[in-house]
Amino acid sequence: MEIALDASMPTYSGGLGVLAGDTLRAAADLALPVVAITLVHRKGYFRQHLDANGRQTESPSDWSPAGRLEAVEARAWVNVEGRPVELRGWRFQVRGVTGHEVPVYLLDTSLPSNDEYDQTLTDSLYGGDARYRLCQEVVLGIGGIAMLRALGHADFHTYHMNEGHSSLLTLALLQEHASLHDRGSVIEADVDDVRRKCVFTTHTPVDAGHDHFDADLVEKVLGKERTGILARLTQARSGIFDLTHLAMFFCRSANGVSIRHAHVSRRMFPERPISAITNGVHAVTWTAAPFARLYDRHVPHWRRDNRYLRQASAIPREDIRAAHAEAKANLLEDVQRRTGHTLKPDVMTIGFARRATGYKRIDFIFSNKDRLRRIIDRCGPIQLVYAGKAHARDSVGKAGIEHIFAVSAALKGVLPVFYLEDYDMSLASLIVAGVDLWLNNPVKPLEASGTSGMKAALNGVPSLSILDGWWIEGWIEGVTGWAIGDGAEEPGDSTKELDSLYDKLEHIILPMFYQQPRAYLGVMRSAISHNGSFFNAQRMVSQYLRTVYEPGMALPEAEVLQ
Numbered sequence: 001m002e003i004a005l006d007a008s009m010p011t012y013s014g015g016l017g018v019l020a021g022d023t024l025r026a027a028a029d030l031a032l033p034v035v036a037i038t039l040v041h042r043k044g045y046f047r048q049h050l051d052a053n054g055r056q057t058e059s060p061s062d063w064s065p066a067g068r069l070e071a072v073e074a075r076a077w078v079n080v081e082g083r084p085v086e087l088r089g090w091r092f093q094v095r096g097v098t099g100h101e102v103p104v105y106l107l108d109t110s111l112p113s114n115d116e117y118d119q120t121l122t123d124s125l126y127g128g129d130a131r132y133r134l135c136q137e138v139v140l141g142i143g144g145i146a147m148l149r150a151l152g153h154a155d156f157h158t159y160h161m162n163e164g165h166s167s168l169l170t171l172a173l174l175q176e177h178a179s180l181h182d183r184g185s186v187i188e189a190d191v192d193d194v195r196r197k198c199v200f201t202t203h204t205p206v207d208a209g210h211d212h213f214d215a216d217l218v219e220k221v222l223g224k225e226r227t228g229i230l231a232r233l234t235q236a237r238s239g240i241f242d243l244t245h246l247a248m249f250f251c252r253s254a255n256g257v258s259i260r261h262a263h264v265s266r267r268m269f270p271e272r273p274i275s276a277i278t279n280g281v282h283a284v285t286w287t288a289a290p291f292a293r294l295y296d297r298h299v300p301h302w303r304r305d306n307r308y309l310r311q312a313s314a315i316p317r318e319d320i321r322a323a324h325a326e327a328k329a330n331l332l333e334d335v336q337r338r339t340g341h342t343l344k345p346d347v348m349t350i351g352f353a354r355r356a357t358g359y360k361r362i363d364f365i366f367s368n369k370d371r372l373r374r375i376i377d378r379c380g381p382i383q384l385v386y387a388g389k390a391h392a393r394d395s396v397g398k399a400g401i402e403h404i405f406a407v408s409a410a411l412k413g414v415l416p417v418f419y420l421e422d423y424d425m426s427l428a429s430l431i432v433a434g435v436d437l438w439l440n441n442p443v444k445p446l447e448a449s450g451t452s453g454m455k456a457a458l459n460g461v462p463s464l465s466i467l468d469g470w471w472i473e474g475w476i477e478g479v480t481g482w483a484i485g486d487g488a489e490e491p492g493d494s495t496k497e498l499d500s501l502y503d504k505l506e507h508i509i510l511p512m513f514y515q516q517p518r519a520y521l522g523v524m525r526s527a528i529s530h531n532g533s534f535f536n537a538q539r540m541v542s543q544y545l546r547t548v549y550e551p552g553m554a555l556p557e558a559e560v561l562q
């Protein structure tokens, strides 16, 4: 449903879209024969505005597809609510390190032949009501297959449903297979064929991430016949259509995005084996220029094969210090430009930037302001840089942002806090590279993977994080960063987690940062060599290739990582 292709195109909302883009960038690096489908999102997600009290308002993020994308001639049609809707496509070529290109087709219904409502279907990402969302999912899944055929792509070896949003493509494949065999109705043999071809990745244990619709709405949008096929084959829970379950039902393989997340997902979907492929980020995209130059000098082949970043352990600490100072100066300059305030280059700067939503606990570090003051008095100053959008209808997320503004006013003169507006890929690049410590304190076990800490690691920025998602795998205490709380799967006791966060800052991190800068540089360097070399999208896509995409290479169930 979303792909972050370029910072100048607002076709994504957050981590899911960035991951989709990074996956395609790595597929291009590895010269894989891949084609991707998404929607054009003419009004983007939204532009975030914050007033002096941190109250968020939103405006459309209009952009011009014609200015950035190549129009394709092909047209396709899809039936929505009984009406034929015409689709056009725009092409974006993702270019890999060796020049291989992966085409992405962005579907667009804004054509004069469509009625007014249908023309808006590819406007807003995660906007509108349930009807709008379901119609978009028909365009994405069923329209996506129609567009691939119109472009001249015959069947594919594998269809990767990235999230349940695209899972109506299984319906298109079922009907295509049935009509290929001159059958008016869909039978078990068609189901087997679709299952052989489809793979599925689930990305979150949070309920809001899994679309479900009332059966009445589904019947209105899909029509009686198509709804009947799905209901009969999948024996859907009566009254509800769940797109994650649809994808699970029709795939030959399903995976979660970290080892812990796969484990949690198996409890949510006990009907299927779920393996784990831990996310990664596209190293060349997320490495800031000063570090890219450093790697070019010390790790010559890192762009072609990110695994060589392991050799970062031999880079002199002084070079790491200089590259980081430059990345930090770039961030501070941007903060100055945006806010008019000057941050200090030699003060411990903590970064926290991600979607503002309840479980991420944006204001957790401020839970005990007195303790925070004591820590600063004892150990030295801290400054904090925040960014992140709350979904327009997420009142808890929005209240979290307002709370940061209130705390910032209350701690004036003690702890400078800056909340930067309109978080996107380019702001993310600046913050993950420019801070000294990456803070992450979600409620367990809701962080499926998390990827911003991986981006930080590529720039030598260690994490202080709850043990959830990718951090369980990337964490080596005092070597790649520090843990908050323990590694149990259940939600932690938040008082204990808070104590742990403060204890680590007070007794380990701040003393090291201010009194043993050489040791801190050592942690920065091993964040790169241990985690940059592994939590990258080239490694992730290689694992998809070997365990999910390639014929006959699916892991037997017993081998699925536990």
Ligand SMILES: *Cc1c(COP(=O)(O)O)cnc(C)c1O
Pocket: 013, 014, 015, 016, 018, 353, 354, 355, 423, 424, 425, 428, 429, 449, 450, 451, 452, 453, 455
């Ligand atoms: C990387 C990224 C995210 C994901 O951050 P998490 O730590 O995984 O929540 C969200 N938004 C943007 C703009 C990003 O670049």
